[in-house]
Amino acid sequence: MSRIGNAIITIPEGVTISVDNSNVVTVKGKNGELSQLVHPEISIKNEEGILSFERSSDQKDVRAAHGLYRSLVNNMITGVTEGYKKQLELVGVGFRATTNGQLLELALGFSHPIIMEIPKEVKVSAETVKGKPPVITLESHDKQLVGQVAAKIRSFRKPEPYKGKGVKFVGEQLRRKAGKSAAK
Numbered sequence: 001m002s003r004i005g006n007a008i009i010t011i012p013e014g015v016t017i018s019v020d021n022s023n024v025v026t027v028k029g030k031n032g033e034l035s036q037l038v039h040p041e042i043s044i045k046n047e048e049g050i051l052s053f054e055r056s057s058d059q060k061d062v063r064a065a066h067g068l069y070r071s072l073v074n075n076m077i078t079g080v081t082e083g084y085k086k087q088l089e090l091v092g093v094g095f096r097a098t099t100n101g102q103l104l105e106l107a108l109g110f111s112h113p114i115i116m117e118i119p120k121e122v123k124v125s126a127e128t129v130k131g132k133p134p135v136i137t138l139e140s141h142d143k144q145l146v147g148q149v150a151a152k153i154r155s156f157r158k159p160e161p162y163k164g165k166g167v168k169f170v171g172e173q174l175r176r177k178a179g180k181s182a183a184k
Contacts, residue, residue, distance in 0.1 A: 029080025
């Protein structure tokens with residue numbers, strides 16, 4: 001029994017959902033439009049603002065897909081109504097971030113700056129406040145895309161466990177290690 005797959009989704013005001021014959025769900029809202037191909041064994045019912053998902057069999061892969069596609073469609077609805085936001089912090093001396101349109105330029109202690117082109121669906125901004133590490137903010141209606149771009153930026157310089165220098169998510173707890181002991 002899938003608790004997540006059996007849970008219904010109430011469609012908020014201003015969101016339209018359409019399901020075509022090839023099982024493609026399209027969600028439109030104030031922030032944009034998203035579409036997702038759903039497993040053919042999963043049927044979707046849209047009745048008076050309530051979305052429900054049912055599976056045709058109890059095979060293992062169909063049971064797994066039941067909750068997955070319900071969560072994906074729910075994330076799409078949340079994205080087109082509220083949107084998603086990720087913030088990254090650059091911890092380290094001389095680490096900087098600047099934006100120019102959809103180009104993000106990072107100075108992360110290498111001999112050269114890293115220039116990354118951000119997809120047009122993602123809104124990027126970088127702010128620097130004196131005394132605090134620079135913060136990069138990514139916003140979009142697509143949860144998967146925001147997470148992917150944030151992970152790519154973080155991969156340029158992952159936080160190291162001794163001093164904590166690197167690119168980390170705001171609020172992320174790092175596992176710190178003790179450095180080597182001083183000699184006697």
